Amino acid sequence: MSHALEARGISRSFGGIHAVVDVDLRLAKGEIRAVIGPNGAGKTTLVGLLAGSLKADNGEIHLAQRNATRLPVHERVKLGLGRTFQITSLFGTLSVFENIAIAVQSYQGHSFRFWRPANRKSALIERVHELARDMGLEQDLHTPAETLSHGKHRLLELAMALAAYPSILLLDEPAAGLGIEETQNLIAILDHLKQDAAILLVEHDMDVVFSVADEVTVMVDGAIIATGSPDDIRSNQRAQQAYLGESGPDHA
Amino acid sequence: MTKRGWWFAGVMVLGALLLPFWAEYAREPFVLDVIIRLMILAIAASSLNLILGYSGMVSLGHAVFIGIGAYAVGIPAYYDLNNGWLQLAVALGVSGLFGLLTGLICLRTRGAYFIMITLAFAQMMYFIFVSIEEYGGDDGLVIYARSEMGLGVDLNDNNQLYFLVLICLLAVMILVHRLTRSDFGQVIKSIKINEVRMQALGYSTFRYRLVCYVISAMICGLAGWLLGNFTGFISPEMMDWTRSGELIAMVLLGGAATVVGPLLGASIFIGVETLLPEVTLYWHLYLGILLIIVAKFGRGGLLGWWTQWLRGTRS
Amino acid sequence: MDGALIMIQVLNGLQLGVLLFLLAAGLTLVFGIMDFINLAHGAFYMLGAFICATLALWLDSFLLAVLLAVPITFGIGVVVELGIARQLYQADHLEQILATFGLILIADTLVQMIWGPEGLTFALPEILNGQVRLFRDVDFPVYRILIISVGLLVALALYLVVSHTRIGMLIRAGASNRRMVEALGVDIRMLFTLVFAAGAAMAGLAGLMIAPITEASIGMGNEILIVAFVVIVIGGIGSVQGAFFGAILVGLIDTLGRSFLDDLLGLFLSHQAAETSAPAISAMLIYILMAVILTFRPKGLFGPRTS
């Protein structure tokens, strides 16, 4: 079976800290793979390596059957990759509409137009509304992004990542800080999304992990220590010790 | 723009159109000269505003493009090539090319490094022209003939030059207005806010910043072309880094990332430069103090109310 | 090209190098630690020159003038830091540029008000006026040797302070991680004042040493400041070592380029072509050097590596 994303032996260190060590990872369409692990395990670094915002020290990354190891971030997006950030990364002073529109504009590809006013094309407006509707942001289209609630920030992040119909999605703790209802909503969205995409889900919230993940990978100190189905992981000694058992998941 | 803004713009344009007639009537040709210079600097400041205000690239070497534009008049004229269209093409072409080549290097860097590298490249050009004795070196080059435009236009007539500069200024302001509100403008403004996010959305931010930089360079080259014609003299001093500093001051004095800001800033600057020396020999002192005040309180402070008023109350 | 000339030009390059270092050291530290772009740093260079010239004329002693002018420039540095610079550390680079550009105008005008628009010259004492024989037939001015020695001594002293003392440790820590220094409970503001004023004093020293050769003139710091910027960009912002190697490199390349490039080009081009192109190309050399270095190391030779 062909994989949407494949990482072989990728590593990255910062000075003396080995943030990601020799990680192998495969991800296919229709699959949600959760990556869990304690704080500082290297999950965000892994996402950065896959997305291209960080350069790997060693290893290879393939996206959509292409060697993407040396491709910059924006080229990887062209191969179908989309991501959200653990620390919300938006255009704070712009409206929700403009935030989503700039994402849609990237996909619809008309950014070298210099004269006609932006955000007037019907295809763009339609798509923005569609994404806002899917994320329940329709009421907020004209508020500045920075004034939204935390939960809505997370949803806006997701809306922007989805604008380009990504076939590979890297989500860094999308549920962090969401309320119960918002979390349920997110779970439904993820379930729906996986039909068309391969999803890597970094998450601390075990309810989310165990209700949507097909596979779970446990990272500790930059390395993968266990990987398997949610049931396997639940009963896996090492995983429990390293993460689930001792201190319990961190919901912060 | 708001209704009030349009009214204001209309009155200004009307006033600008009538000014030469008034100047002739009142026998104040000097006023016309001051306003021509003001408008040329406003064009240059507008071009800087495009990269500095709208896309957050702080260049401290922008005056180099004024110099290039001016030498594009002076050097051909030195060889008796007075065709204005040719000179204009050279001014825009060489400015754009220099912007492209230096941009390829400058734009790889960020923040303070970018500031210093733009500064260094401008200074490089400065020293190159200082060292070329054929074109006057340090002493500069006198341009004996203004550009010949054909079409019945005679730039030796100051009134006609005035109208040409006015048309260029209006065209540039309209261009900046449209550009910054276009798809492309949306991209550069967003890059300024959050470049990492833009990359994650699939934008090759380098390319957009480079294009913006080159456009800005060419507009500034246009200002240089006009300035060369106006002053009839060019010297490396025109691209000295303190000239670039003055352009930054104009943009910030008037209000960065606004269409009228640079014009406003150039007006204040020229106003200070023209009026203060009448009062005191040491007028630079007061200009310096003004700049420090603007730096400390300027963002929407000293002149913010003015731009606020032009834009109407923010919706 | 004969050996003697090359040797003399190498020494001249070294002299430019140490002067650049004295300017760049303060610039790079202030920049690295306080994140403050000070376009007005060249003003201290100018002030050092004017103050020393005045004192030398009054006291009729160059040595005394130097010994007084350096602490005075230090004091001015303290005043400027407390009065103005300190307020700007938190501002963004754009505001810093505008404000320090304003400071240049103020400094230049004040100098003009005090000393008038003309430059100020003064003669060196007799002992410094001679030449020394370095080599069989190579003579070199004593005073220039002195400049080089003083520059190198200051560089050595600065290196020792930065790498072997507690203050130096704080400075290094401050350059890489400001918060950590604050977490150590150090009065960071004192440290800032000290670093700023020391930078001012070094710039003043450079200015006063060059003054007897050129003269003290208004705006003399503004041009060399840009070259000092090139130096710290090449060396890596915040790195004293980088400033040193960058300064020497730039000093040598600039000086040697200006003196020998036409001969060098003459090997490939016609005499005429070499004569005309050499000045322009040698004016570009250090900027080309900077561009090349930045292409491979966007944060300079000694700067932090990028991800």
Ligand SMILES: Nc1ncnc2c1ncn2[C@@H]1O[C@H](COP(=O)(O)OP(=O)(O)OP(=O)(O)O)[C@@H](O)[C@H]1O
């Ligand atoms: N840019 C960086 N520079 C230096 N060290 C870094 C950098 N980014 C991450 N690290 C270090 O690498 C390790 C892994 O960090 P990472 O953010 O990937 O962990 P994480 O698993 O995402 O943690 P969390 O659950 O808290 O988000 C940590 O020790 C962190 O301090």
Ligand SMILES: [Mg+2]
């Ligand atoms: Mg993380």
